[in-house]
Amino acid sequence: MKPAMPEAASSAILIRDGKILLIRRRNSPSFDMFAFPGGRAEPGETPAGTAIREFEEETGIRAHSPREFAFYDLQSENPGRHFHLTVFIVEADPSEIAEARDDAADAGWYTPAEIRLLNTPASVLDCVERLEREITFS
Template sequence: MPLPQAASSAIVRRADRVLLVRRINPPSQDMFAFPGGRGEPGESPDETALRELEEETGIVARHPQLFATYDLPGYDADGHLTSHFFLSVYTVEADSNAVVVAADDAAEAGWYTLDEIRGLPAPESVVECAERLLGQLQC
């Protein structure tokens, strides 16, 4: 049985769009998600979010603010626990002209509206965060 692991992700917003990457590796392989990943020993969750964002997109961000937390167990087809993450999601600030380059665990990266996100293969946590953050713009 896998032990829970700390993970973090970063939300970068530009007007009515947020930055998503298509993941290369499990968990969430081939799904669109906020840049993020596992924490390293001695690293705080907000440091993980900033590091993973830079590794996966080249964007250097600042001022991480905790936005949401998730307990994310993963199961195989037989119902056996295969992974377990405690995910901390942060909003961050980045230069509006920062150039995004997909790297590390990201096959591609792009800016997506809430309507586009709803049509993508994306984890529920990503859709929920996008709805909370961007849904108010559509009122």
């Protein structure tokens, strides 16, 4: 089997009151796992544009000011799938409420300690550990 060409994907991290917004994925890849809102790029879309669009589609929150935070070369659990994932930190109006939409089964706010107890992709745990080194959580 010929290796799959990498597909571009992006996700976004929003931190509010010392907690990080995660969604529980309704579809593959990472079905039923907790992850940052995100997904595959559409044709011609920039990584930052993908992150902002997917974030709103999955949470209902209009994020802005994306800052690139991490990049992962991921081989999916699906045979023949390969993703280049760019992770951004975003900002949003604190009055906006997260709702699970589109590919998200649930949406919730979690502390780094709580995230370690959830079923998450390795990239999420890696980002959380890095965030803890770089940001003070209250």
